[in-house]
Amino acid sequence: MIEKMKFLSITGPKADIDRVVNTYLSKYEIHLENALSELTTVQNLTPFLEINPYKEALNTANLFCEELNSFATDTVKAETAQAAAQTMDVETALDTIRRIQTDYQDLNKKRSDLENQLTTVDESLRVIRPFRNLDFDISSILKFRFIRFRFGRIGKEYYQKFERYIYDNLDTIFIKCDEDDQYIWGMYFVPEPESQKVKAVYSSMHFEKIYMPDSYEGTAREAFEQLAQKRSLILSDFNTVSQKRNDFLISHCREILAAQAAIARLSGNFDIRKLAACTKGKGENDIFYILCGWMTEKDAHSFQTDIKDDSKIFCIIDGEDDEHIQPETHQQPPTKLKNPKLFKPFEMYINMYGLPAYNEMDPTWFVAITYSFIFGAMFGDAGQGLLLFIGGFLLYKFKHIALAGIISCAGVFSTIFGILFGSFFGFENLFPALWLRPMNNMMTVPFIGKLNTVFIVAIGFGMGLILLCMVFNIINAWKAHDTEHIWFDTNSVAGLVFYGSATVSIALILTGHTLPGGILLFIMFGIPLILIFFKEPLTALVEKKSEVMPKEKGMFIVQGLFEMFEVLLSYFSNTLSFVRIGAFAVSHAAMMEVVLMLAGFESGHLNWIVVILGNLFVSGMEGLIVGIQVLRLEYYEMFSRFYKGTGRKFEPFRPTK
Incomplete structure (x- = not known):
């Protein structure tokens, strides 16, 4: 509701x-x-x-909380609720954040400086790592005056070509230092007069130059080892300072969280x-x-x-003196749903489609009942239904997953229909069916012949639901004072009379009774269709508008004829859509029959592993498909007739829960 x-x-x-x-x-x-x-x-x-004076302090407190959540243990996190519940006055909260921020900044600055040093050392290590096998003094090489040199890397395929066809004929020395699957790292030397020509050759071989700074001392290996040792010392200091910073925040965890809660409340007040x-x-x-x-x-x-x-x-x-007077506001009232715990999980489907408008009917209870019922009819197995019920119930209870609650409710009806169908984990010989067995029960339909009983029942059930949805549409339209959707629309009183007459006529034919006379049939079918055809002029007439008939009457008639064809086609297609209920009931029984056949049921030597795996597969795969198909029926065949879902959510500035 x-x-x-x-x-x-x-x-x-x-x-x-x-x-x-x-x-x-x-x-x-x-x-x-x-x-x-x-x-x-x-x-x-x-x-x-x-201006909100608490915004900066709140941002700082939120930063501390994010840091705490990133490394705090479960024990520390368990204190969050207790600390947040503590009452702290505004001055104490602001002083707490300022004091903690001062000490935190000192530790954080040390940590940032060490982090920058690590970045610098890592960059130096990255540059020299490929050349660490070079047994020459780096600083001496960098001081050469008459010999040009380049550090860099070259692709393996180009290096092989260079070594085979060019290297022996070129005035250069290439010293290979390292390699991987793609590249070879090294350096080349060339006399000053030949440097430009040799550089061009190397460039044609896609030699990529690597800049070598003059900060290295000793050989490349010595420089690499010194840097690695330096990095180890800096990393140790960095970890020590990081741990001190973390320990500092943990030691002030309660104060931070209590101050954050107090400042958040005050900041929220300013947002108002x-x-x-x-x-x-x-x-x-x-x-x-x-x-x-x-x-x-x-x-x-x-x-x-x-x-x-x-x-x-x-x-x-507003409206307190007269409840019939609507408040003069520019927006419709927000929607807040309140349903029993049993129906609460199904609000997820309502939110997916759109919340009901304030003056619209809340269809949660309707979805809860019809979804569970239809799912049970399509997935009728007492054993698998019990698994769905128990598994869904436990997940909903401990994890609060809305979909699990829906599955649990659907599992109850699956169990009920499993008993009605006489099916328990696919076995149909353990107890007799209280109603019928979907695959075997047939009935004779006039003009058609033999047809599965569950198909006929499914269509009849669907026609009943469509009629009920039309009643809901009339109620919603009555609340909204919408004349067209009360009397003349496809799902209004006119549509209800037409479709209700069709339902009664089909029932009379199936039970062997004769149809009423021609005049009564015209009243039952003809007049509602005429009202639907002229719904716009009739609405204008009832609402006493100046212009009743449209100016282009020819276009109005042509458009009306096409719309009438679409209306009749939609009645027919929507009705046949409910055949899927019976079809899935039959297919579920057929799939379980295949599982038992593969398990050797007919030979009398059951393979229980096949039975278990087959049940799990059918429960998972067909359960998912049936769940989607039922949701399709809800959205397209039922909601489209009475529900708009144009409401806006009730969003309190500070929830009390």
Whole structure:
């Protein structure tokens, strides 16, 4: 169901807004609206402009909390809820964050300096690592005056060509230092006069130059070992400082979390100012705030009772004197769903499609019942149904997964239909079917012949659901005062009479009864179709509009004929769509029959491993397919007839849960 909402306008002295939020609004859930947008008829309103003084402190506290979560143990994290629940006044919270930030910055600066040193050393190691086998003094090489040199790397395929065809005819020495699957690292020497020509040759071989800084001492190996040792020392210092920083945050964990919670509450209060408006009172310095928002009817009355003795706050609840008067707001009331725990998981499907509008019916209970029932009929097996029920229940209880709750409810109906079908993990000889066996039970249908009984029952059940959805559509349209969708639409009273007449006629034919006379059939079928054909002119006539018939009447008739064809086709296709219920009931029994056949059931020597694996496979694969198919029926065959899902979510500025 959708909780009934009340629109509140709360006002009081501007300086008193924090007290009101902390004392009263923090105890209730209120969906705030922008007061300037809502109170457009009120003159001389100004925005409540103040800079949030807690924003910087909150960002710092949040940074500390993120750091704590990144390395804290489960024991430390368990203290979060307790610490956040501690009450801390604003001055203490701000002083705590400032004090901790000062000490933290010193440790963090040391850590950052060491991190920069590590980066520098790592870069030096990266450059010299491929040349560490070079047994020459690096600093001496870098001081050569008459011999040019280059450090770099060359692709293996180019190096092989260079070595085979060019190297012996070129005035250069190439010293190979290292290699991997793709490259060979090394350096080449060349006399000064030949440097440009040799450089061009190396470039043609895709030689990539590597810059070698003059900071290295000794041979390449000695320089590499010195850098590696230096890195080890810096890394040790870095880890020590990091551990000190982490230990510092852990030692102040409770203070940080309590301060963060206190500052977050105060910062949230300042965020409310963005939605508030200000107006002047009688005195020159009298300025009052105005807050607008939605509360549930229960909370609104409790709130009004709570503030009745407070002379500094005044609250108006729109429509309180006359419940039939809608509040004059620019937005429809937000939607807050309230359903029993059994139906709560199915709200996930409603949210996926779209929340119901405030004046629309909440279909959660309808989805919960029909989804579970149809799933059970399509997946009728007592054993597998019990597994779904138990597994889904445990996951929902301990992990709070909404889909698991849906699976658990569906498993109950799967078990029930398994008993009705006489199926237990695919075995159909353990107990007799209380109703029928989907694969074997047939019935004779006039004009068609023999047809599986579950197909006929599925179509009949689907026709009943379609009629019920039409009733829901009429109720929703009545609430919205939508004349067309009450009387003349495909799913209105006219559509209900037509489709209901078709349902009754089919039932009469199947049971061997004769149809009513021609005049009655015309009333049952002809008049509703005429009303649907002329729905727009008839709606205009009822609503007393000046223009009843459209100007281009020829186009209106042609368009109406095509729409009528589409209407009749949709009635037919939507009805046949429910055949899938019976089809999956039969296919499930057939798949389990194949599993038992593969397990050697007919020979009398059962392979229980095949039975277990087959049941798991069928439960997983067909359970997923059936779940999707049932959801398709809900969305396309049922929701499309009565449900729009155009509501907006009720979002309190500070949830009380």
